[in-house]
Amino acid sequence: MTDAWDHQEFAILLDRAHDGDDDAFGILYEKTAPMAHRAAQHIVRDRHAADDLVQETFCLVLNAVRAGRGPRSSFPGYVLSTVKRLAYRHSSARGRIVAVQDPAAWDALLGRPGDASGDVSRVATALATLPARWRHVLWLVDVERYSPSELGSRLSMTPNAVSSLAARARKALRAAYQETAAADC
DSSP: OGGGSOHHHHHHHHHHHHTTOHHHHHHHHHHHHHHHHHHHHHHHOOHHHHHHHHHHHHHHHHHHHHTTOSOSSOHHHHHHHHHHHHHHHHHHHHTTOOOOOOHHHHHHHHTOTTOOSHHHHHHHHHHHTSOHHHHHHHIIIIISOOOHHHHHHHTTSOHHHHHHHHHHHHHHHHHHHHHHHHHHO
16 A cells, blocks of 8 residues: 555655644645554454544654654654554553443442432443443543543553543543433433
């Protein structure tokens, strides 16, 4: 696939990105994100985790470029190397995730001590539709009250990536809950 890419164009765009041109970095993202996503998904076998890993990869690469570091040539190779490293780290960390089945903790998550209404059942149903990684980060951030900076190294992610993952997980939980509530009506 890299044979079809115009490496001279990548070099020009990368130089512009190093000079602070965010539009150039956006073009680099558009051209390499599909390749990065395929590589991540091949390793982690989870579309949602692959999405998160690609986002984290480009966040790390953009930060490196803005700091005057990062790739000076072979942008696709640099991105591929970064996403693979993150995907393998994620895969090894995933084996250490422990699910907690504590009804009182779910009540704490909902902000209703001891409430066993139909809403709890809807939330549990909606939560079950989320990927395990999203459930795990919601648990750590919203129930156990870890900060993204505390979780960053524990989850092999940057604090910004943890915040972004938690926000996407909350949004997905909200949408799943609304679907469940609408189905009950």
